Amino acid sequence: MSNKPRKFKGGVHPNDSKALSAAKAVVNAPLLDKYTVIVHQNIGAPPELLVKKGDVVKKGALLAKAAGFVSVPLHAPTSGTVTAIDKCAGPTGISVPSIQITADGADEWGSPFEPITDWQSAEPADLKQRVWDAGIVGMGGAGFPAHVKLSPQKPVDTLILNGAECEPYLTADHRLMLEQAEDVVLGAAILARILGLETATIGVEDNKPDAIGALSKVAGKYNIKVQGLPVNYPQGAEKQLIYTLAGREVPIGGLPMDVGCVVQNVASAVAVADAVVKGLPSIERITTVTGEPLVNPGNWRFRLGTPISKAIELAGGVKVQPAKLLLGGPMMGFAQSSLDVTVMKNTSGILLIPAEQVSQYTSEPCIRCGRCVECCPMDILPATISQAVENERFDLAAKLNVLACIECGSCSYVCPSHRPLNQHFKRAKAEILAARRKEQKK
């Protein structure tokens, strides 16, 4: 590992607006009467349902089991009765299968597994199995099953914990690192043991000096390093983080393991620590509820299945009518059309944006200024690719490496012609992958 973090190419500096919620300590959200847990919360195969309507479940009980390797089980957020298995509003705008649990108020634990207190002598394979059993996914936003990343097919010598939290507005990871620094470090140590490594590095953007301080105080206990990172969006993207901390470039189309690295989010690390040391499955997470329209923005620990409407209620409701609602941050978050969408394992933020910040731009032709090329952290040519997509030349887009795009949105952010570059790339990626699947079937 190199000593001095290096700045990756490109990136942008949006106003981070983190002050709205950065000083607000995490509050446990009160128990609700009803939780609507979305079944498919991970990248990969949706888990198989194990419960039916009328079943009585304890908090932490298995609701669905993993269907294949790239899939994770799902657990009950509280004790109660399964009152419906139906569709509910999903985060992508399409309704998705969900399990409705009516709470009995007792919130009684029925964890499917025991704590592993002597994790330092436990078999790494057992620890990894626990990570899988606990249903832990990448909690930074992607929702990729954690145990898959912990099973690299290639030799790995570096474990990086992602505490960059470069998305504007979001402060969930910041509060977590500040308030649960010991758990973060413990999680890092367990993850390192699973991978057979001696150490790990926690990368935190320099705009969170208090978090760096808190982590540094306890990091020595397990020989974990804490490293400040230059403030630059998208510093928290996996490939950019690896470049900054390890000085290695992940090849196009490659994975971090191709350069001997594994990256896990800090919230996932805490979930791992809880699963191993306390025997808790992944049923809650810290989410930032923020935005200028809210009366009292802050950070809450929500159970899975908490509706967004409840979260907004907890934040004191709105003082002005918001014009847009996002799950996640303003750069990569998903716009929502329903308040019934519920908190999932990867819901890092719930963001309300006032009307004066949502501009209804019309897209103009590209003026070839090259700003998108300058800021693209993946070093592809957004302007050229977007023109190829407009002409439906997906073969050309593929040749120009549109698949390398991480959809960070930096290009759309800087474009003076307000071109919907990111959406063009989403389209191109979907078309190219669909064509490849078709080809494979033949």
Added chain:
Amino acid sequence: MTIILTSLVFASLLGAILALIIGTAAKAFAVESDPRIETVTDMLPGANCGGCGYAGCADFAKAVVEGAAMPSGCPVAPASDSARIAEYLGITSEEKEKMVAVVRCSGTISTTVRSPYNGIQDCRSAVLVAGGAKGCDYGCLGLASCARACPFNAIEIRDGLAVVHPELCVGCGKCVDVCPKDLIVLVPASVEVHVYCNSPEKGAVKRKVCKTACIACRKCIKAADNEDQMIVKGFLVETNYDNPPLPDLVEKAACPTTALRLASKHAAGEYEGVSK
């Protein structure tokens, strides 16, 4: 004077030599082609729509002359034209039923409610962002991907809904491929009665997001001459295109949501604002 003469002589010589080379090459490397292909190409509509499954009219003509395709394989050419081609080639052409496209959705902007959408005006891009602006997960997004794909201008976008004009549609199927919601189907042109809804959700769920959804009340099935004419699939009724109902079914059934419609009247916009 000599300069002019020399250049004239050289130019003529060069011309003669090149003509000789080209002439020999043309003879030696000549590609045999059936002159009938060109004639058949001329007899085809020349829209190059690709509806026949070949790369264009010339490619289709080649297949017809070689016997790989029937003249009636062209969805655009009227039966008289196919017969003319068959007569020219001295083959018997099978009659093929004329097909038209149907967009199985009746949800206009005024009958389906949700959020504004300000992104790329293309259905296949919109569906990737937040499922588009319409409330129904299965409904027409109304951003005209199909209308742009149609080589015959047979699809109109009216109040955020794609409407096929059956008299212009030739059934080439280009629109079928581009619809990200798989809403468009090719059906026999002789059938007039269609259910303009494709949502498999329960009636109550559909009604919440759309006023003109099929709620599977079965009124049309009871009103039909025999029960086989309309098929129930889950919470959705479909026309049985193998045993289609007569056009008067629409009036007899009095569909409470107006999801059951006559194609011609739907194209003319006569159902707009009828359902409450």
